[in-house]
Amino acid sequence: xxxxxxxxxxxxxxxxxxxxxxxxxxxxxxxxxxxxxxxxxxxxxxxxxxxxxxxxxxxxxxxxxxxxxxxxxxxxxxxxxxxxxxxxxxxxxxxxxxxxxxxxxxxxxxxxxxxxxxxxxxxxxxxxxxxxxxxxxxxxxxxxxxxxxxxxxxxxxxxxxxxxxxxxxxxxxxxxxxxxxxxxxxx
Amino acid sequence: xxxxxxxxxxxxxxxxxxxxxxxxxxxxxxxxxxxxxxxxxxxxxxxxxxxxxxxxxxxxxxxxxxxxxxxxxxxxxxxxxxxxxxxxxxxxxxxxxxxxxxxxxxxxxxxxxxxxxxxxxxxxxxxxxxxxxxxxxxxxxxxxxxxxxxxxxxxxxxxxxxxxxxxxxxxxxxxxxxxxxxxxxxxxxxxxxxxxxxxxxxxxxxxxxxxxxxxxxxxxxxxxxxxxxxxxxxxxxxxxxxxxxxxxxxxxxxxxxxxxxxxxxxxxxxxxxxxxxxxxxxxxxxxxxxxxxxxxxxxxxxxxxxxxxxxxxxxxxxxxxxxxxxxxxxxxxxxxxxxxxxxxxxxxxxxxxxxxxxxxxxxxxxx
Numbered sequence: 443x444x445x446x447x448x449x450x451x452x453x454x455x456x457x458x459x460x461x462x463x464x465x466x467x468x469x470x471x472x473x474x475x476x477x478x479x480x481x482x483x484x485x486x487x488x489x490x491x492x493x494x495x496x497x498x499x500x501x502x503x504x505x506x507x508x509x510x511x512x513x514x515x516x517x518x519x520x521x522x523x524x525x526x527x528x529x530x531x532x533x534x535x536x537x538x539x540x541x542x543x544x545x546x547x548x549x550x551x552x553x554x555x556x557x558x559x560x561x562x563x564x565x566x567x568x569x570x571x572x573x574x575x576x577x578x579x580x581x582x583x584x585x586x587x588x589x590x591x592x593x594x595x596x597x598x599x600x601x602x603x604x605x606x607x608x609x610x611x612x613x614x615x616x617x618x619x620x621x622x623x624x625x626x627x628x629x
Numbered sequence: 630x631x632x633x634x635x636x637x638x639x640x641x642x643x644x645x646x647x648x649x650x651x652x653x654x655x656x657x658x659x660x661x662x663x664x665x666x667x668x669x670x671x672x673x674x675x676x677x678x679x680x681x682x683x684x685x686x687x688x689x690x691x692x693x694x695x696x697x698x699x700x701x702x703x704x705x706x707x708x709x710x711x712x713x714x715x716x717x718x719x720x721x722x723x724x725x726x727x728x729x730x731x732x733x734x735x736x737x738x739x740x741x742x743x744x745x746x747x748x749x750x751x752x753x754x755x756x757x758x759x760x761x762x763x764x765x766x767x768x769x770x771x772x773x774x775x776x777x778x779x780x781x782x783x784x785x786x787x788x789x790x791x792x793x794x795x796x797x798x799x800x801x802x803x804x805x806x807x808x809x810x811x812x813x814x815x816x817x818x819x820x821x822x823x824x825x826x827x828x829x830x831x832x833x834x835x836x837x838x839x840x841x842x843x844x845x846x847x848x849x850x851x852x853x854x855x856x857x858x859x860x861x862x863x864x865x866x867x868x869x870x871x872x873x874x875x876x877x878x879x880x881x882x883x884x885x886x887x888x889x890x891x892x893x894x895x896x897x898x899x900x901x902x903x904x905x906x907x908x909x910x911x912x913x914x915x916x917x918x919x920x921x922x923x924x925x926x927x928x929x930x931x932x933x934x935x936x937x938x939x940x941x942x943x944x945x946x947x948x949x950x951x952x953x954x955x956x957x958x959x960x961x962x963x964x965x966x967x968x969x970x971x972x973x974x975x976x977x978x979x980x981x982x983x984x985x986x987x988x989x990x991x992x993x994x995x996x
Contacts, residue, residue: 566682
């Protein structure tokens with residue numbers, strides 16, 4: 443029964459359903475906060491770590507091949523623990539309270555994978571933020587809100603759809619350039 | 630031009646909008662032309678990144694929102710309760726720094742406070758209007774009521790309804806019902822009530838008043854006041870930055886009103902070092918409203934406007950809120966009061982911030 447519930451929660455999470463996210467948040471946050479606060483961290487750190495773990499879970503839940511091999515609670519806790527350990531190591535600090543009796547899952551791959559996704563996310567974030575208006579809204583309208591060109595031309599004040607299309611193309615080329623220039627300097 | 634057409638074709642191909650014939654043709658093209666093949670691969674990856682970025686961004690916003698909600702409902706435990714380890718850690722880490730800082734702070738405080746007192750303008754000049762609001766309609770009703778009362782006075786005992794004539798804005802300083810407003814709003818008041826955004830009136834009394842700095846602290850005494858678990862905004866200790874975008878919420882009328890602007894000078898009217906000058910639209914009734922920056926930190930409290938210029942408003946600096954509370958804390962009943970130090974609204978978009986803050990901003994009505 444519990445496992446079924448958790449599958450449902452993960453399915454909701456994959457669909458970005460607020461209720462599912464809130465339930466997972468409600469049931470797991472305090473445990474993670476206790477872990478972080480006990481180990482040299484602040485409540486703010488706990489929030490960061492927990493939310494990052496939620497993103498890992500979100501990415502995983504979206505993959506059809508993904509099935510949870512342990513309890514959701516164990517999974518989240520393991521990811522948070524791993525993330526926090528990494529962050530402490532980066533600052534040359536260590537865990538104080540080792541929790542030997544707590545069950546842990548293998549999550550190394552997930553955490554590595556998330557690091558890659560994070561770099562990509564921040565590259566896109568940077569590219570979009572330096573793009574400026576009206577390009578940003580124009581691309582969002584077309585690629586994310588999936589509005590058609592007539593509609594976009596009308597609300598952005600272009601004389602016709604063809605005109606809007608040209609503008610969109612120019613914006614896209616700029617955004618791609620901004621994105622891939624970082625991409626190339628990374629690799 | 631060709632590039633635009635080519636991209637359009639690639640997008641239709643990726644989205645599966647091509648007819649079967651067209652598709653076969655395009656795939657043939659991909660095989661023979663490596664440049665086109667490259668473009669397809671690159672564009673697929675790029676569009677995936679773009680949509681993925683948006684998805685994660687929305688997801689993050691939702692997480693933040695939920696965090697605030699759960700914090701308010703008290704489901705997320707406040708770390709202060711179990712922060713012993715943290716405190717020890719922080720004390721060890723900052724012991725030396727704290728000692729040095731404290732001694733420097735001590736010296737500066739003494740010098741600055743003497744300076745402040747000699748420099749600050751003692752009373753607001755004539756061309757500054759304090760923004761408390763006379764509730765005209767109520768005034769009129771008051772007169773009508775007076776008339777009616779006169780008529781029935783002989784037969785009925787005097788009714789006890791209180792008519793509130795003046796109004797302003799106030800916002801919560803602590804979860805225990807301490808509310809900050811302008812001293813000029815509640816000065817010489819015989820009774821004070823506050824009204825929340827839902828329109829519910831709550832009894833309050835003045836517990837602290839500093840006319841020179843135009844600060845007053847009220848305590849909501851009404852038994853039906855529901856104390857929130859935490860406040861979403863923080864009260865900043867340092868001063869705001871020039872050109873920093875800010876917004877305010879207040880009650881120039883019977884409905885909460887939002888206004889935005891920027892910090893235009895680090896001193897107030899005539900070089901007054903107690904306040905800032907802010908460019909924002911404000912009306913009588915906005916007095917006592919919080920001035921909030923984009924991180925959800927209160928940087929000041931709106932207090933007065935210059936009548937000779939439009940859009941010039943002055944706000945008391947937030948550090949004086951801390952000082953006012955420090956003096957109030959000498960009263961043992963309030964000794965344990967803490968101002969919210971951390972904003973939970975950082976990174977949250979403006980609409981959501983305002984939605985949260987609305988619940989903590991009250992209309993102050995005075996008789």
